[in-house]
Amino acid sequence: MNTTIETILNHRSIRTFKEEALSEDTVHTLVEAARRASTSSYMMAYSIIGITDPKKKEQLHEVSGHPHVLTNGHLFIICADYHRMTYEAADEVKEEMKPNLENSEHLMTAAIDGALAAQNMAIAAESMGLGMCYLGSLRNDISKVDELLNLPEYVFPLFGIAVGVPAEDPEKKPRLPHAAVYFENEYRDHEREIRTFNENIRTYYASRSSNRRIDTWSDQMQRRFRTPIRMDVTDYLHRKGFNKR
Structure with a gap:
């Protein structure tokens, strides 16, 4: 069994982290791992927002209720994103795009793209000796999270990922x-x-x-x-x- 398989099979959610922020190099590496994930039709229909503002973390903690939203090495939020697809589109072209942008198929595709990128990030983090935990609880008040992140049309938050140096050793x-x-x-x-x-x-x-x-x-x-x-x-x-x- 190779080390990649061992890392995947040894996954545990870590919710208690040491007070040690991830370095810029580590954050960059994790985002690079996410960027290399498979993507449907080369759309890359997601964005990743890193939360470093303590006040914003506190507000997100109020939404989630989980302490590891506050106490982590770095907090990432994965968003579905089709907003960038409209950047170069004239108004009449954007109108023609709307039926596809607004259908259920592309909602699913963005969610899948975001999840694939996030899982690449998770495996990369664990391979570096870090721990992580997904945070669907940020959808407890999805409109509030939208406001806090200043998300435009065709962008919405999927989930968060808390990453850091583990301060616990739970069972699998x-x-x-x-x-x-x-x-x-x-x-x-x-x-x-x-x-x-x-x-x-x-x-x-x-x-x-x-x-x-x-x-x-x-x-x-x-x-x-x-x-x-x-x-x-x-x-x-x-x-x-x-x-x-």
């Missing part, structure tokens, strides 16, 4: 088994594998070193989807010119 959290995520030729029912996974997760939560509890993966998913979450995102996306067609 189990993932769904191979047989529950990989099927050949067609989708296959895998309820039996989920039941087995739930028993494994129950054991994991009961035995881990911190935050022990009685819980399963299916129970977590049922709790999550029974409670409405971030129901303002659809209207926000429409206002930003996305997912309208």
